Amino acid sequence: MEQIDAIDLQLLNILHDNSKYTVKELAKMVNLSASPVFERIKRLENTGYIKKYIALLDAEKLNRGFIVFCNIKLKQHDRNIGNQFVSDIMKIEEVVECYNISGDYDFLMKVSAKDMKHYQDFVFNKLGSVESIGSTQSTFVMSEIKNMYG
Amino acid sequence: MEQIDAIDLQLLNILHDNSKYTVKELAKMVNLSASPVFERIKRLENTGYIKKYIALLDAEKLNRGFIVFCNIKLKQHDRNIGNQFVSDIMKIEEVVECYNISGDYDFLMKVSAKDMKHYQDFVFNKLGSVESIGSTQSTFVMSEIKNMYG
DNA sequence: ATATTTGAAGAATTTTATTCTGTTTTAAAA
């Protein structure tokens, strides 16, 4: 198992918040020169600690600022129904995240829509045509308080 | 209002998934030369369509692979209690996301822990000392099905 | 105490980002 030290952890925390620093800037932040910092980052990438680099977009500007957590109960609990549900959900662009969960419901989805009208359309037309779904329950986000990714 | 066109949208979608492409690579993907692509990206950054660039880390490797959605009811619903809750929650590192929501509960938090033991400790010791909390309900993630960010 | 490995620094090189110039396209005004 590849071990990481305190400086690696520092680098991960910095890059998790902003991946656009130059290695020279990062080097100054962790009190090293550029080359070891470069090597450390490559190692963190190659060992999988860093999965990928992405751009975070403004959901509001892209007409996706209306967030809903949608709980799903399947009709039945066999593997076929489950696989069908997963396969269907993967294709729906409004579904931004989806988890298989414990409790009263089977899945929890984070849905990203333009507004209530769009969400309504999503529930009727998109979810409405997913056969495996038994019932749904929607929880609307009134405001985002904290997001370590956004 | 700044308008974006189909090519901008293409670039946003590409960068949302992988921000490490070179402008030359991006240029080839959208059938343009490097300079207009460079200018478009700068414009998307300056107008706020692109908020920031981050590295996505492997939660499992960092001992944060145990995900729980934790619903919170406040003791009372006045502004002071609410503000106190928000301020407390902001300091707790296990709380990765937090939303003010509609429905039976007031807040929905996404919590990231090492394992059940760590989560239990989080509930007792961290949430346990947040005075504003009335009650909680935990929903455990058994598996992640879809994540447009991860 | 000595050899070996690991990690770091700094210089050298390669690649990429960024700027600049001239041209084409687009859209607006005449």
Added chain:
DNA sequence: TTTTAAAACAGAATAAAATTCTTCAAATAT
């Protein structure tokens, strides 16, 4: 429809960054 101005593009030139390489120092094992 013609003219004009603005915006967008391509390609070259430049600046900055990433990446590699060599040498040295520190830590670890022999």
